[in-house]
Amino acid sequence: MIRTVENMLDHLTPLLSSPWLYLVVLAAVAIDGFVPIVPSETMVIGLGALSATGRPNLAALALAAAAGGLAGDRISYLLGRRAGRRAARGRAAAALAKAEWALLRYGGAAILLGRFLPYGRTATTMTAGSVSLPRRRFRLFSALASTAWAAYAIGLGRLGGATFAHSPLLGAAFGIxxxxxxxxxFALAEKRRRPIRPSTIDPAPVHPPVRELVASGHR
Known part of the structure; x- marks a missing residue:
């Protein structure tokens, strides 16, 4: 992990005084929302650790991270709407029913909680699109999740930077x-907390509540 963080910081250090850095952060966080292979959390935590030295600007970093979260969530939601329609007619109908059950059970809070679970961001935002969660509700919880996650990631970086003030690299690794x-x-606690598994729910009755949920969003 130390080597990964070191390589990342080596690439980002030349941009610390450039406004391009925040565009890179925004793009990385956005892409991570629908292609979860970009280490955006590592990037934001690492830059948060560096911000203890005065660069990058903390407010600009937080704004870029939150904006990237909103953009990526929006794309993931739209992809979920398209994929969801096809899945409902294909072999993945049962999997879609389980996803609908989870979102209907926890509501928009699933988007907020999913942001802090491994791969939870993509899963919850795409599911929100596939079950046609009202867009206003989705945008609200996406904004809350993006803001909370940006504060959380930067906060971890700052904690690491304060703990290892002599070494931003160790500070970033500590925060990560x-x-x-x-x-x-969080993932372990969530797994143990669920009293009922989606597989025990008959997927057929899920669709009427979904239509009711969609209709309520247009009132």
């Missing part, structure tokens, strides 16, 4: 390690 540990704990 804490983030990974918390994500694992």
């Amino acid at each position: 390690a804490i983030g990974m540990s918390l994500a694992a704990l």
